[in-house]
Every structure is written in C-alpha cells, then in structure tokens.
Amino acid sequence: MKKIYFTPGPSQLYFTAEEHIKNALKESVPSISHRSKAYESIHQAAVESIKQLLQLPEGYHVLFTGSATEIWERTIQNLVSYESFHFVNGSFSGRFHEIAENYQINAITKKVAEGQVVKPEEVLIPESTELISITQNETSTGAAQPLEDIKTIRSAFEKPIISLDVVSSAPYIPLDYSLVDTAYFSVQKCFGLPAGLGVWIVNEKCIAKSEEKMNKNKIIGSYHSLPSMIEKSVKNQTSETPNVLGIYLLGKVANDMLTKGIEQIRRETEYKAAVLYQAFEECGQLSPFIKEEKYRSKTTLVAETKCDSSEVINLLSQKGIVLGSGYGKFKKEHIRIANFPTHSKESVELIADELVRNFK
Amino acid sequence: MKKIYFTPGPSQLYFTAEEHIKNALKESVPSISHRSKAYESIHQAAVESIKQLLQLPEGYHVLFTGSATEIWERTIQNLVSYESFHFVNGSFSGRFHEIAENYQINAITKKVAEGQVVKPEEVLIPESTELISITQNETSTGAAQPLEDIKTIRSAFEKPIISLDVVSSAPYIPLDYSLVDTAYFSVQKCFGLPAGLGVWIVNEKCIAKSEEKMNKNKIIGSYHSLPSMIEKSVKNQTSETPNVLGIYLLGKVANDMLTKGIEQIRRETEYKAAVLYQAFEECGQLSPFIKEEKYRSKTTLVAETKCDSSEVINLLSQKGIVLGSGYGKFKKEHIRIANFPTHSKESVELIADELVRNFK
Numbered sequence: 132m133k134k135i136y137f138t139p140g141p142s143q144l145y146f147t148a149e150e151h152i153k154n155a156l157k158e159s160v161p162s163i164s165h166r167s168k169a170y171e172s173i174h175q176a177a178v179e180s181i182k183q184l185l186q187l188p189e190g191y192h193v194l195f196t197g198s199a200t201e202i203w204e205r206t207i208q209n210l211v212s213y214e215s216f217h218f219v220n221g222s223f224s225g226r227f228h229e230i231a232e233n234y235q236i237n238a239i240t241k242k243v244a245e246g247q248v249v250k251p252e253e254v255l256i257p258e259s260t261e262l263i264s265i266t267q268n269e270t271s272t273g274a275a276q277p278l279e280d281i282k283t284i285r286s287a288f289e290k291p292i293i294s295l296d297v298v299s300s301a302p303y304i305p306l307d308y309s310l311v312d313t314a315y316f317s318v319q320k321c322f323g324l325p326a327g328l329g330v331w332i333v334n335e336k337c338i339a340k341s342e343e344k345m346n347k348n349k350i351i352g353s354y355h356s357l358p359s360m361i362e363k364s365v366k367n368q369t370s371e372t373p374n375v376l377g378i379y380l381l382g383k384v385a386n387d388m389l390t391k392g393i394e395q396i397r398r399e400t401e402y403k404a405a406v407l408y409q410a411f412e413e414c415g416q417l418s419p420f421i422k423e424e425k426y427r428s429k430t431t432l433v434a435e436t437k438c439d440s441s442e443v444i445n446l447l448s449q450k451g452i453v454l455g456s457g458y459g460k461f462k463k464e465h466i467r468i469a470n471f472p473t474h475s476k477e478s479v480e481l482i483a484d485e486l487v488r489n490f491k
Numbered sequence: 492m493k494k495i496y497f498t499p500g501p502s503q504l505y506f507t508a509e510e511h512i513k514n515a516l517k518e519s520v521p522s523i524s525h526r527s528k529a530y531e532s533i534h535q536a537a538v539e540s541i542k543q544l545l546q547l548p549e550g551y552h553v554l555f556t557g558s559a560t561e562i563w564e565r566t567i568q569n570l571v572s573y574e575s576f577h578f579v580n581g582s583f584s585g586r587f588h589e590i591a592e593n594y595q596i597n598a599i600t601k602k603v604a605e606g607q608v609v610k611p612e613e614v615l616i617p618e619s620t621e622l623i624s625i626t627q628n629e630t631s632t633g634a635a636q637p638l639e640d641i642k643t644i645r646s647a648f649e650k651p652i653i654s655l656d657v658v659s660s661a662p663y664i665p666l667d668y669s670l671v672d673t674a675y676f677s678v679q680k681c682f683g684l685p686a687g688l689g690v691w692i693v694n695e696k697c698i699a700k701s702e703e704k705m706n707k708n709k710i711i712g713s714y715h716s717l718p719s720m721i722e723k724s725v726k727n728q729t730s731e732t733p734n735v736l737g738i739y740l741l742g743k744v745a746n747d748m749l750t751k752g753i754e755q756i757r758r759e760t761e762y763k764a765a766v767l768y769q770a771f772e773e774c775g776q777l778s779p780f781i782k783e784e785k786y787r788s789k790t791t792l793v794a795e796t797k798c799d800s801s802e803v804i805n806l807l808s809q810k811g812i813v814l815g816s817g818y819g820k821f822k823k824e825h826i827r828i829a830n831f832p833t834h835s836k837e838s839v840e841l842i843a844d845e846l847v848r849n850f851k
Contacts, residue, residue, distance in 0.1 A: 136522040141735065149516050156509050161685035162496040164815070197557025197687070200714050200731035207713075233713035319732060325521035327557070327687050327734025353567075353593035354560045371560035372501065372679060374687025374734065455524070 134448070135478055138455040139270050139431045139469040140299060145323030146473050151383040152376075160379050170375060171367040177382030178367070184302050184385050184393060187332065188309045194360045195373055196329035199298050199317035201355070203227045205331065206262070206313065207234045209341040209357040210292050212349060214239065215262040218249040218276070221269035222459055223296065228264075245272045245461070248426050251283045261340070262292045268300035270320075271458035273433030273467065274421050278306060285310045292337060299431050302385075302393060303400045303472070312336045318377060321430060322384055323473040328377035333357065388472060396472045403470050403479040404429040410483035416490035417443070420465060432468045433457070438490075440466050446489055452482055494808070495838055498815040499630050499659060499791045499829040505683030506833050511743040512736075520739050530735060531727040537742030538727070541690065544662050544745050544753060548669045552698075554720045555733055556689040559658050559677040561715070563587045565691065566622070566673065567594045569701040569717040570652050572709060574599065576620045578609040578636070581629035582819055583656065588624075605632045605821070608786050611643045621700070622652040628660035630680075631818035633793030633827065634781050638666060645670045652697060659791050662745075662753060663760045663832070672696045678737060681790060682744055683833040688737035693717065748832060756832045763830050763839040764789040770843035776850035777803070780825060792828045793817070798850075800826050806849055812842055 136143040155161065163169045178193045187193070196202050207215065207230055214237040217228040231238035241254045248269075256263060263284065268275050285293060295311040297304060299320040308314060313333045319326035341357035351357065354370035363370050388396060408427065411419045411434045420433040436443055443466050444454050457465025468482065496503040515521065523529045538553045547553070556562050567575065567590055574597040577588040591598035601614045608629075616623060623644065628635050645653060655671040657664060659680040668674060673693045679686035701717035711717065714730035723730050748756060768787065771779045771794045780793040796803055803826050804814050817825025828842065 133517075134519065136519065138522070138524050141522050141524060141732065143522055144516075148521075152512065152516065156504075156512065157493075159494065159496065161508075161679075162498070162501050162503055162813075164498050164501060165686065197561065197734070198731040201557065204713050204715075230713040233716070234710055235708075317732065319521075325734070325736040326525065326732045327737060350594055353564050353590040355564075356593070371558040372677065372686040374557070374685070374737075375501065376685040377687055377734075453522075 132451045134451050134453050136453045137468050137474065137482065138453055139467050140317070140320040141326050142319065142469045142471055143323060143473050144325070145384045145387070147387045148323055148380060148384060151380050155376055155379050161376050163375070165369065165372045165375060173375065173379045173382060174367040174369070177378045177385065180382050180385035180389060181330065184389055185306075185308060185332070190335045191308060192333050192361060192364055194331040194333065194364055195369060195378060196331055196355060197327065197374070199296075199315055199329045200226075202315040202329050202331045203230045205352060205355050205357070206294055207231050207236060208350070208352045209344065210294070210313070210337055211236050211261050212344055212347075213237055213261065214257070214259050215264060216241070216256050216260045216291070217264045218254070218266065219243070220248055220266070220272065220274055221245050222271040223298070224264070224266040224269055227296070246274055246420050246422070248274050248276050248280070251280050251287070256288060256291070260291050262294055263288060264294045264296070266296040267304055267306070268296070268298070268428045268431055270299045270431050272420060273428045273431045274426050275300070275428040277425055278304070281306070281310050292340060300428070302388065303397060303430050305397065308332065318381055320469075321471045322381060323471060324377065324380050324384060328374045328381065330381070399476060400429050400470060400472070403474065403476060404432060406479055406483045407432050407468060407470065410486045413487050414490040417466075417486065430470050432470055434466050435464060436466060439463050443486070443490060447482065447485060450481065450485055452478070452485075454482075492811045494811050494813050496813045497828050497834060497842065498813055499827050500677070500680040501686050502679065502829045502831055503683060503833050504685070505744045505747070507747050508683055508740060508744060511740050515736055515739050521736050523735070525729065525732045525735055533735065533739045533742060534727040534729070537738045537745065540742050540745035540749060544749055545666075545668060545692070547692065550695045551668060552693050552721060552724055554691040554693065554724055555729060555738060556691055556715060557687065557734070559656075559675050559689045560586075562675040562689050562691045563590045564594075565712060565715050565717070566654055567591050567596055568710070568712045569704065570654070570673070570697055571596050571621050572704055572707075573597055574617070574620050575622045575624060576601070576616050576651070577624045578614070578626065579603070580608055580626070580632065580634055581605050582631040583658070584624070584626040584629055587656070606634055606780050606782070608634050608636050608640070611640050611647070616648060616651070620651050622654055623648060624654045624656070626656040627664055627666070628656070628658070628788045628791055630659045630791050632780060633788045633791045634786050635660070635788040637785055638664070641666070641670050652700060660788070662748065663757060663790050665757065668692065678741055680829075681831045682741060683831060684737065684740050684744060688734045688741065690741070759836060760789050760830060760832070763834065763836060764792060766839055766843045767792050767828060767830065770846045773847050774850040777826075777846065790830050792830055794826050795824060796826060799823050803846070803850060807842065807845060810841065810845055812838070812845075814842075
C-alpha cells in the first residue's frame with residue numbers, strides 16, 4: 132500500500148507533481164543549460180505564476196534559494212546591520228533569531244510560550260530596529276498569527292522592514308503582500324514539491340537597504356547577496372546553477388493551482404481544517420493544542436494527545452496515512468497534521484473518522 | 492528526436508538516473524521526513540558510496556550544500572580569517588577569488604591567461620596564507636592542473652588548507668584526497684544528476700580551523716557553518732530540509748558507478764577523450780584550445796573554431812547532439828564538449844565522425 136503523507140513538510144506531493152516530473156524528463160529539463168533561453172522561459176514562468184497566485188504588488192521580486200533556512204541567513208546578511216526584532220513562539224521563529232545571533236546582530240525577541248502567539252499590543256520595538264520578523268504559521272506548534280496583527284504591526288511601524296515567514300501558509304493565507312517587505316516559503320510544504328528550493332519575495336525597500344549596507348562597505352554575502360540575485364533575476368537567471376527541476380515544477384504546480392482557482396483551494400482548506408478540528412474536539416484522547424480558535428492554523432493542525440502520540444500515529448499508519456509527530460519536546464505529546472492543497476477532502480474525512488472511532 | 496546533451500553541466504543525465512527518479516517516486520522519497528530513520532539511511536548510503544568511490548581517507552567528511560557556488564562561500568566563511576591564495580586561470584577559479592573579496596579577505600591571486608595553468612614553481616605564497624585554492628579542471632577553458640602539481644604544492648605548503656575544485660573532474664580524476672584538505676563538486680557534472688546539490692569534502696584540519704575561527708568570536712555563518720554541518724552530518728542529517736531527492740539519486744548513481752568499476756569509467760573516459768582530441772587535430776576548422784597535452788582536461792574538452800562556433804553546434808544539433816558553446820568571451824570562438832561517465836563511446840565516435848566529415 133502506498134501511503135499518503137500528512138506530515139507538515141516534506142509532505143505528500145501535489146497530485147500533479149509526478150506527471151510534471153515525468154514530462155520534465157521527457158523534455159530533458161535537468162540537462163538544459165541554466166544560461167539558455169529554454170531555462171529563462173522556465174524561470175520566468177515560475178516567477179509569473181507565483182506573482183499571480185500570491186497577487187504580489189508591483190515592485191515585488193521572486194528569488195530562489197536552496198531552502199527557507201537559507202533565506203533566514205540571507206535576510207540577516209542583507210537587511211540588518213545592527214538590530215532585528217523577532218516574534219518568537221516556537222522552534223522555527225526561534226531558529227531565525229538564533230541565525231541573527233550567529234551573525235552578531237543585536238537580535239531582540241518577544242517570546243511567548245509554545246502554542247501562543249505574540250500579541251502586537253504587548254511588544255515594545257525600539258526605534259533602532261531595522262527588521263521585524265513575524266511567523267505567520269509556526270509549523271512546530273500550529274499557532275497562526277492573525278492577518279489583522281500584520282496590519283496592526285505595519286501601521287505601527289512604517290520604517291523597519293517587516294519579514295513574514297509564510298513557509299507553511301502560502302498560498303492558502305489571503306495575505307495582502309503590500310503589508311510586508313519580504314516573505315518566504317519552501318516548496319515542500321503547501322506546494323507539495325520535493326525539498327531543495329526556497330522562494331524569497333522582496334520589495335524595492337529591501338533592495339535599497341541591501342545596497343545601502345553594501346555601500347557602507349559591510350559584508351552582504353556573495354553570489355546570494357540581494358544585489359547579485361536581483362541582477363540575475365531581472366534576466367530570469369540565477370547566480371549559481373540552480374535547482375532547475377525544482378523551479379520547473381514550482382511553475383507547473385503554481386499554474387495548476389491558478390487553474391483550479393485560489394478561492395477554491397481556500398474553501399477546501401477551510402472545510403478540511405473544520406473537519407479535523409471538529410474531530411479533535413470530539414475525541415476524549417485529543418484536544419487542539421491551540422486553545423483560542425482565532426490562533427489556530429488551518430494548514431498545520433496540532434492536537435495534544437492524552438496517550439503517547441505514537442499510538443495515534445501507528446493506528447493511522449495501518450490505514451495508509453502518515454501523520455506527523457509533535458515537534459521537538461512535544462514529540463510524544465502531539466500529533467501534527469498537514470492540511471495542504473494536495474490533501475483531498477476524502478482522505479481528511481477518513482482521518483477524522485478514524486480519530487473519532489478510535490480515540491473517542 | 493530526444494537530444495543527447497554534451498554540455499559541460501548541466502549535462503546528460505546518468506543513464507540510470509531516470510529509473511532511479513521513478514523508483515524514488517514509487518518509494519515516496521520526496522515525502523519522507525528529513526528527520527526520519529528512512530532519510531538517515533538515504534543520507535548514509537550516499538555518503539558511504541561517495542567515500543568509497545573517491546577512496547576518501549579516514550577522517551574526511553562528506554557534506555551537502557545547494558551548489559558548488561555555495562561551497563566557495565562556506566569555505567571562505569569557515570576556513571579563512573585574513574588571507575587566501577587563488578590559482579586563477581579562468582572564470583570559475585576567478586569566481587572563487589571574487590567571493591573571497593566579497594568577504595573582505597585579502598585574496599591574493601596568481602593569474603595566468605585562459606587556456607594556461609598556473610605553474611607551482613612560479614607562485615610565491617606568503618607565510619600568512621591560510622588557504623590555497625586550486626581548480627583541478629577549469630570548466631570554462633578545459634585546462635586541467637596535473638595531479639603532480641597538487642603533490643608539489645602539498646609538499647611545499649604543509650600548513651595552509653589546500654582546497655581543490657573537482658567540480659567537473661570527480662570521480663574520473665584519480666586523486667589521492669589525502670593531498671588536499673577540502674574538495675568539492677556539484678552533481679550536474681560527472682554524476683549526471685539534476686542540479687541543486689553540492690558535495691563538500693572536508694578533513695579534521697578544516698573542522699579545527701573553523702572551530703578556531705568561531706572561538707575567536709568571528710562569524711562563520713549559521714546553519715551551514717562547518718561545526719553545524721558536522722554536528723548534523725554525524726547523525727546522517729542536515730541542518731535544513733535538504734534536497735532529499737538529489738541526495739537519494741547521488742547515492743544510487745555513485746553506487747552504480749562502483750558496480751561498473753571506477754577503473755572501467757577511467758579507461759572509457761580516456762578512450763573517449765582520445766577520440767575527440769584526435770578529431771580536433773584532424774579538423775582544419777578546429778584545434779584544441781589547450782596546446783600542451785598534459786594540461787588538457789579529459790572531462791571538458793575545448794576546441795577553438797575558425798568558423799563561428801555556432802556553425803559546429805548547429806550542425807551537431809541536427810544529429811541530435813547538444814554541444815556547449817565557448818564560455819563568456821569565447822562564446823563564438825570555442826566549442827566545449829563534456830566527456831562524462833554517462834556519455835557512451837558510440838555517441839562520442841559519432842561526434843568525432845561528424846566533426847571530421849564536416850570541418851575537415
């Protein structure tokens with residue numbers, strides 16, 4: 132039996148991905164030169180599909196890296212000279228803070244317990260802060276920062292760059308990207324693609340900041356400095372030989388999502404999330420880890436388990452369903468279920484049924 | 492007609508790659524968690540096959556990055572505090588030097604014209620140099636630094652780290668890796684795999700140097716600092732979600748090469764190189780760009796063309812063969828032909844016949 136992966140990234144491939152991989156092989160996509168017109172078309176198609184799918188405003192650029200982790204590092208190298216401010220409520224938001232510290236930045240945090248989100252009204256951000264980092268969806272806990280909070284922060288802080296982690300929420304989350312200056316995701320989450328590609332969205336303010344840093348003779352990296360990346364990106368190229376196959380697949384899957392319609396994807400995501408949270412509520416053995424409904428992620432659903440979470444995981448595994456365990460210290464106490472565009476309503480209903488039947 | 496790619500990277504996929512990709516999809520390799528036992532087995536298999544294929548000495552580690560370009564940057568960040576020395580004889584060796592300058596390192600070069608190699612007896616390397624960079628095979632020109640030169644440099648300079656670019660020569664080149672401290676390649680060259688994965692080989696001296704730099708409170712990067720990479724690598728893991736599919740494929744293809752036998756691969760490479768250089772000599776319109784035979788690459792063969800090189804490229808294209816154009820300023824004056832393990836003797840003989848018939 133071939134299993135269906137509901138792990139929150141890497142996860143189940145998007146249902147068209149396998150066919151696109153086979154077409155890529157037929158078309159010799161992995162063999163073409165990254166300096167050829169053929170590559171430039173692939174690059175441009177991916178960028179344009181992403182821009183359209185996310186409805187990026189004019190002046191926003193789409194860049195490619197090896198991972199979202201790399202984007203954390205490039206963000207610090209290019210956009211911060213002295214001070215950054217991090218909303219921290221779990222392992223991934225915390226990891227970005229650590230990377231800033233690795234670069235000897237004065238990296239300030241407002242930290243709340245796992246399962247919470249930082250409330251904008253409770254943060255004090257110094258005048259000197261150059262970048263504010265927010266995690267829309269903390270994949271380790273399933274806590275989501277509401278979109279109203281992003282608006283609140285933007286209106287309170289016009290000057291600093293706002294960086295938003297949409298790693299496991301794009302393209303589901305109906306974000307107005309003009310509220311942030313930079314955002315990023317990796318393709319193995321909602322896009323259902325093989326890992327090894329990060330997507331970095333930046334606006335002109337980011338480019339100007341990076342150039343300003345460079346002009347002050349500060350180190351901003353090399354082949355993946357923002358000016359180098361932009362210089363190549365306007366020609367639909369990259370500085371290095373990139374993950375050509377990954378970029379090809381991203382363009383194809385983003386285009387499939389456009390054909391399906393983002394509104395349809397959002398409706399389905401919300402329906403499936405409702406089914407699963409309902410099941411968590413009905414099971415005596417389970418309860419949603421995020422107590423307040425408005426902070427619950429619709430794409431990464433986390434339940435506390437009264438039993439060892441491996442009991443739940445093993446039972447579903449027998450039905451051909453792979454769930455995620457809790458992250459880090461919650462390994463045995465949580466299950467995490469990805470609710471990505473590739474996950475069908477039917478398989479989500481199956482999970483809900485099995486949970487209710489067995490863990491009532 | 493499906494074309495055969497003789498471009499020097501990306502190039503033709505290794506002849507077993509497509510089958511391995513299909514198996515990977517069957518086995519859900521792109522969906523498994525990078526923190527699972529299943530991933531650790533894939534990682535370990537790739538590392539062990541590379542160690543065996545390249546006959547790495549005890550104490551040498553195999554690490555994964557997004558590209559060989561990234562390895563240039565990580566090398567500078569981790570292994571150099573003040574001064575590096577670069578043998579430069581073309582665009583790629585020159586690019587590493589530029590990256591060192593981007594990091595404000597005193598990056599000294601010994602530069603010779605394209606088509607030449609730097610002669611070890613002609614370099615003066617200061618006592619203060621921390622790292623010597625040599626490019627075994629300068630892919631832009633087809634000039635190869637003889638293995639005796641690596642020996643000469645190692646015996647003359649015990650203290651500095653020696654970094655060897657084997658991007659387009661491994662695993663063909665019968666290098667004794669104990670002569671160098673670090674070496675690197677990307678998988679879209681001789682390994683015939685989709686781009687998006689770099690392989691970084693480091694010994695204990697590199698790790699110690701990086702730790703020394705860190706202990707002096709200098710910045711050595713973050714998730715891809717050498718200590719972070721080693722910490723994960725000993726557990727057969729990576730800091731970030733890596734290109735899992737790429738690592739799986741690398742392990743499979745390296746294993747296929749072991750089964751075929753590296754000696755057989757080397758004999759075939761030498762036979763095919765001889766056939767092509769012979770054709771270059773026989774064609775009045777062509778001549779090997781590298782004049783002295785001992786400096787000619789066996790894996791990236793470059794010919795000067797009396798006509799516009801696009802004439803040669805277009806003619807072969809009609810026969811289903813994709814050759815590379817010259818690199819950079821040599822675009823119209825050179826052809827470049829990859830001679831990688833996947834390229835069959837028959838197709839190389841076909842290229843040689845066509846060249847001799849049409850460009851006599």
